Amino acid sequence: xxxxxxxxxxxxxxxxxxxxxxxxxxxxxxxxxxxxxxxxxxxxxxxxxxxxxxxxxxxxxxxxxxxxxxxxxxxxxxxxxxxxxxxxxxxxxxxxxxxxxxxxxxxxxxxxxxxxxxxxxxxxxxxxxxxxxxxxxxxxxxxxxxxxxxxxxxxxxxxxxxxxxxxxxxxxxxxxxxxxxxxxxxxxxxxxxxxxxxxxxxxxxxxxxxxxxxxxxxxxxxxxxxxxxxxxxxxxxxxxxxxxxxxxxxxxxxxxxxxxxxxxxxxxxxxxxxxxxxxxxxxxxxxxxxxxxx
Amino acid sequence: xxxxxxxxxxxxxxxxxxxxxxxxxxxxxxxxxxxxxxxxxxxxxxxxxxxxxxxxxxxxxxxxxxxxxxxxxxxxxxxxxxxxxxxxxxxxxxxxxxxxxxxxxxxxxxxxxxxxxxxxxxxxxxxxxxxxxxxxxxxxxxxxxxxxxxxxxxxxxxxxxxxxxxxxxxxxxxxxxxxxxxxxxxxxxxxxxxxxxxxxxxxxxxxxxxxxxxxxxxxxxxxxxxxxxxxxxxxxx
Numbered sequence: 001x002x003x004x005x006x007x008x009x010x011x012x013x014x015x016x017x018x019x020x021x022x023x024x025x026x027x028x029x030x031x032x033x034x035x036x037x038x039x040x041x042x043x044x045x046x047x048x049x050x051x052x053x054x055x056x057x058x059x060x061x062x063x064x065x066x067x068x069x070x071x072x073x074x075x076x077x078x079x080x081x082x083x084x085x086x087x088x089x090x091x092x093x094x095x096x097x098x099x100x101x102x103x104x105x106x107x108x109x110x111x112x113x114x115x116x117x118x119x120x121x122x123x124x125x126x127x128x129x130x131x132x133x134x135x136x137x138x139x140x141x142x143x144x145x146x147x148x149x150x151x152x153x154x155x156x157x158x159x160x161x162x163x164x165x166x167x168x169x170x171x172x173x174x175x176x177x178x179x180x181x182x183x184x185x186x187x188x189x190x191x192x193x194x195x196x197x198x199x200x201x202x203x204x205x206x207x208x209x210x211x212x213x214x215x216x217x218x219x220x221x222x223x224x225x226x227x228x229x230x231x232x233x234x235x236x237x238x239x240x241x242x243x244x245x246x247x248x249x250x251x252x253x254x255x256x257x258x259x260x261x262x263x264x265x266x267x268x269x270x271x272x273x274x275x276x277x278x279x280x281x282x283x284x285x286x287x288x289x290x291x292x293x294x
Numbered sequence: 295x296x297x298x299x300x301x302x303x304x305x306x307x308x309x310x311x312x313x314x315x316x317x318x319x320x321x322x323x324x325x326x327x328x329x330x331x332x333x334x335x336x337x338x339x340x341x342x343x344x345x346x347x348x349x350x351x352x353x354x355x356x357x358x359x360x361x362x363x364x365x366x367x368x369x370x371x372x373x374x375x376x377x378x379x380x381x382x383x384x385x386x387x388x389x390x391x392x393x394x395x396x397x398x399x400x401x402x403x404x405x406x407x408x409x410x411x412x413x414x415x416x417x418x419x420x421x422x423x424x425x426x427x428x429x430x431x432x433x434x435x436x437x438x439x440x441x442x443x444x445x446x447x448x449x450x451x452x453x454x455x456x457x458x459x460x461x462x463x464x465x466x467x468x469x470x471x472x473x474x475x476x477x478x479x480x481x482x483x484x485x486x487x488x489x490x491x492x493x494x495x496x497x498x499x500x501x502x503x504x505x506x507x508x509x510x511x512x513x514x515x516x517x518x519x520x521x522x523x524x525x526x527x528x529x530x531x
Contacts, residue, residue: 072366
């Protein structure tokens with residue numbers, strides 16, 4: 001399978017935050033959900049892909065091209081949608097087309113006009129007056145008009161109402177019908193990922209916590225519940241985000257340890273939201289233990 | 295179309311809706327004022343026009359996220375910004391020359407109320423060599439503003455906008471002090487040699503000075519641009 005995006009050993013440090021050895025890849029023809037809590041490093045990774053952040057080490061390839069040396073060629077075929085409009089909001093869609101057209105060899109004005117029409121976007125209204133959903137669709141229309149084969153969306157659905165979110169996800173599903181295209185979709189609304197993504201990468205504290213297919217993730221973890229006295233200390237050590245309370249406990253457990261689970265304990269499938277919560281709890285638990293040692 | 299031209303076109307479309315109405319009004323006011331011989335008014339207004347457009351350009355450079363997404367080299371974005379400053383300021387200089395030229399030839403000042411008409415006629419009656427000084431002052435304003443704005447643009451790209459504005463204010467204050475000192479000395483006939491260099495007595499000498507001032511400005515803009523490209527091209531957006 002040919003990868004449209006490959007990140008190997010990406011490191012990028014700021015004063016208070018660092019991406020540490022981030023590696024993952026996205027094959028052509030698929031959607032990847034890029035999830036993690038706020039501040040986990042999703043936007044920094046995206047900025048690194050776009051060569052807007054100078055990476056300390058590692059290698060990023062997009063369409064098989066180097067993200068630093070071939071950044072112009074990459075951006076010709078790359079569509080980017082951020083959570084807010086990055087264009088001059090006092091201009092109309094028509095004026096923005098005039099601005100952007102010369103930058104893209106494959107810009108198709110007919111496609112742009114058609115997309116505006118099909119997305120219900122007026123071409124004579126200031127884009128700053130568009131609703132958030134309209135702004136997202138407008139940025140997608142731009143990406144489609146210069147024939148982007150890879151779309152990166154950074155938190156596009158945050159702040160959207162359910163109808164607008166559903167519409168946006170439908171547009172992405174339609175976009176991916178062409179098997180040469182891919183989507184990297186960063187979000188913390190995991191239900192969107194559950195619905196649309198083929199692959200999932202979970203970032204936590206600047207590190208890749210999981211990367212693989214959504215099915216692999218669904219099969220890899222379960223939620224374990226029961227009374228605290230029924231779990232062995234060895235199994236407890238293997239739990240992620242163990243949370244004990246008066247009547248029992250719950251925790252995330254890798255399915256590779258399912259053979260160690262006795263009949264008194266209950267397991268159930270974990271969704272991405274729950275996985276994220278347990279990962280964050282584990283972090284808190286570790287910090288708490290370290291503080292105790294100090 | 296090369297990348298610099300694409301960026302200039304891009305920025306022009308961005309600011310056109312905001313700037314064109316202001317510029318159109320001030321150009322019209324300048325030309326009407328010059329028809330009535332109101333020379334000082336013209337220079338103030340023209341200088342205002344000269345300032346407004348580049349400031350729009352500097353503000354525009356804050357659209358860093360957009361520039362990061364466009365398939366264009368950062369160096370082209372920077373070169374376009376400097377070209378925009380120089381071109382808009384140069385247009386301002388030419389406009390002030392045009393206004394001075396109209397002012398000299400028009401007799402409409404006669405229909406103004408007596409006091410205004412008297413002020414205007416004083417300028418009309420200036421000998422050619424003294425009237426030429428007005429062209430020199432317009433060119434000097436162009437040089438000063440262009441160089442200071444290019445420097446400010448450079449500092450804002452390399453460091454940040456706050457530091458650039460601080461330095462801009464210091465430069466303007468120092469320049470004002472030095473210019474005042476030199477003017478007083480020249481007025482008191484203490485710096486005749488400098489006076490002959492800055493204000494040549496012949497018309498040809500004045501035009502030569504204007505040409506040199508423009509060439510120096512272009513060279514300074516190019517230098518500041520080259521430094522910015524070298525130091526800020528690799529900067530994060």
